[in-house]
Amino acid sequence: MDQRAGRRVAVWLSRGAIALGALSAALGILAGLARMGWHIPLPHRAQLTVQHGPLLVVGFFVTLIGLERAVAVGRRFLFAAPIAGIVAALASVAGAPALIGRSLTLVALLCFTLTFGYLLVVARTVHHTVMFAGALSWFVSSCLLLAGATVPDLVPWWLTGFVLIITGERLELARALRPDRRIRMWFAASVLFLLGATGLESFVPGVGARLRGLAFLSLALWLLRFDVARRGLRQHGVHRFSAVCLLHGYLWLAVAGLLTLVFGHERSGFRYDAQIHALALGFVFSQVFAHAFIIFPAVTGLRLAYRRFAYAAPAVLGGSLLLRLAGDLVADAVLRRAGGLGNALALVVFLIAIATGVSRTQRAHSPRAPVSGRLATHPFGRAGDGGEDSDARLPR
Template sequence: MALAGASLISGLNAALLRLGVWAPVVSDRVADLHGPVMVLGFMGTLISLERAQAMRNPLAYLAPALLGLGSLALLAGAPVALGKLLLFDGAVAWVVLALALWVRAPLGLVAAQALSATFAALAAGLWLVADFPAVVTLLAAFLVLTIASERAELAQLTMGPRAVPTLLALASVLALGAALSTVLPAVGDRVFGLGCVLTAAWLLRDDVGRRMIRTSGLRRFNAAALLTGNFWLAVSGVIWLIVGRPTSAGAYDAVIHGVFLGFGMAMIMAHAPIIFPAVLGRPLPYRAAMWGPLALLNLGLVVRIGGGLSQATVVYQVGGTITVLAVLLFAVTVVVAVVRG
């Protein structure tokens, strides 16, 4: 967990550098590594750690350890090739872990989770020989499949018997699009965008968000995070569907941060009070203060994407800074809630 936290803080610093605003640590190298550090270093370490907990085997922790170490190696000034190799090794170890979980429980849900880990490994492997933009769709496939599988698992009672077949059908579309994106980017990204739109529509229709938003407390917060996350996934999917592989800076920024920040981070916020206790070994009670980071995240994304698409640099920077503050504030809120119990 400490490795994931270090990757998060470093990734946020890199985000500020990429925005062209003040950051605590100034480094061109760190700025260039923002994407891999946040997706594989932070999200990959965090999610694989949760899977390792489910396996209950000491060897299972090799995956999050390697992913975290790879991220830190990149940030600490070690040879870039070493950091990339550690991330790749960690992703491969994650695939082995996912397959072991599937052997133990050969279910469609677990198969979808194994597929998501496979795309993380494919992305890390391709990044050894290609620039980061070439692996973005593969990483997005990893994240979307992971979260969709998680939602189908957590809400399968309310989603009904169609949940797993629908998940597997959508996984096929997403996997096809991600695979095609490596050889036919214009076609593959559009297919993947279609998969994102369909996945968002499915989760908006069948997941618990629309029903729980009328409740209160943790359930309402969880619902709000789910609904906003699905909205941003749909936004990214529509852009991919229309333009294919984004060529303008504004469109590229919109799809990247719509998926990884709007969808991914919102889902982490939604799942934190549910999943983190198993990872941390300590309770994470819901706090009303959690609404603040969620609201800031969505406000920042609206401002950031609007500024990026309209080429308003200052607006873009303000929006981006707000999203960084939102993620940092949520991390602080979680730490305080855990410490106070």
Template structure:
């Protein structure tokens, strides 16, 4: 290979233009965090109290929805697919600008409808249960946007938004871990997804008993996924594999907390409502985003997002903040713990964003040759660029006493 071709391979690929579609998602995230500070009664950079009324939809559809739609558009590979993240991002920005909410709500609805369309050619391409699960989730997310446009309150829309996020992530997990889950995993997950979808509709028809059915269906799906996900076995690995497994298992645990809370009825109190919202959107959704960030974001950015050990810090801070907010703040009714936990969650998310950007800019870390303890020293090689064959065995020279 010529020197010019080697230099071309070493040159980093240009960031594609589709990355610009992530800017509205980033704005939605920052605005949602600003609104969270206002709701917590803490000082916020922008004193926009109106954002507090819409920050749930801005975060669920404007932030997470845009990222999901962008990733699916990349998988589809056609320009028309990018209309979904464009509309979702534009709808969220219109809501934040203080214009008549009808325009922003209509943008979110149109973006979700296009996302449903995106899954149709993906289904024809793969004919996979995982795609059907994600399609069902997108349809429920579209229903949430439509009901919000019609004036339905957020408390009744919550199961629809939760089902959209949960089924999208469940479909992704089935798609990525189909071999380890077994040949029937897709069918079983699809059946449980339909059960959850029926419970979502029931929660709108009967808020009291329907929400109990939703909690039971969500708990069953969560327990099944946690028991069959490969993360249960890879938690014993090291490095990035262990980090991803820990984030996924933590996500399932927090989702189960929300499901159990719903099993006791409609969350009418502030503590119960705060618990289900943040156990799902922070504990489950953000833990799963952090876990899959090294695979999803490189597909969009065309740049690797290497794992680094410092990524444990924001993940641990996120979970610690949730424990402080939900268990002590909401469970015991201690306001300072509720505020401190919420502030810790915001810091954790911002810290992870900073570390992710830094990791992309720093590039791949240099590989380290690690030797298991008690195995002696590896044999030296004349050419340091030539590595020993990977036979699964470690050749060592026993040390002798002089």
């Protein structure tokens, strides 16, 4: 197979993986709505509602992030992580026995961790170390799951993994501002504190959870102060949109940290819901919104036009999440359910923005990224400043 044919195969595999990952995300979101009391017809409903979190973490994010890294680096063996993530998600959807599903999850997260381990070995940098620690946090969660732990036992490791993977990526980009030693030490201390707190939470839940919340707060303040996203507010088009989404997410990370610091270790109920979704929806999906217009063309080879309509997604997400958290804090199930439905609507709005922006007549330029494993995820800066209705182009 020549290089051009191999590239075509990789592109179609990437598109298929994204489609299946999106399906996993959709089922995970529907399962979440079903858990809140909405009457959602689902296959294997009882099992899928329990798999709400794993479907999103493994089926969607392991697939999406693993695929981005595989395409960026250009090594075929790195496609093992997204493929394994999809297989694990499909097993859950098909109603596979618990042991099989947990074993496949372990394999997927092992492949995912090895992906970041490979990147760390090839390019020994601080930001790769942080992202590897995030992937390792997810792998720890899969080991706990296979050992019989329940989902609430895994949640701290999932959330820590998200924070470390995302902040590691942002640390790489923050180098453009040339942070001094004091700033770098603040970041490193916060990361180490977060890892220690998450580990402690497995043994001393009350203390560990509050320390984890403090670490979230520290990292949120660091990102709000030192991340390059603030520069993007002075730009236009997709670059300003990315900056707004990033900063919006950092605020939600601070909220999640505050809730965890105040309430401590929760395993169920309204406060548990508030702690998880302030971070998993407010922080994580804001990052997805911020990077989608740059990563999607690079991975799929499809050109993606940015439209101002995309701002509706973070607006709906933020408003509905406030409603949901209000319901959680006053123990009002109706408000919480309404907020949850609004959260799902925000994701639908963003999918519409993506779908309407895809042009099949021209392909996005998608060069191989350097071995750092980063797919031109700088949402502003080196790319053209873009118009209010412009195409998201990759930096050269």
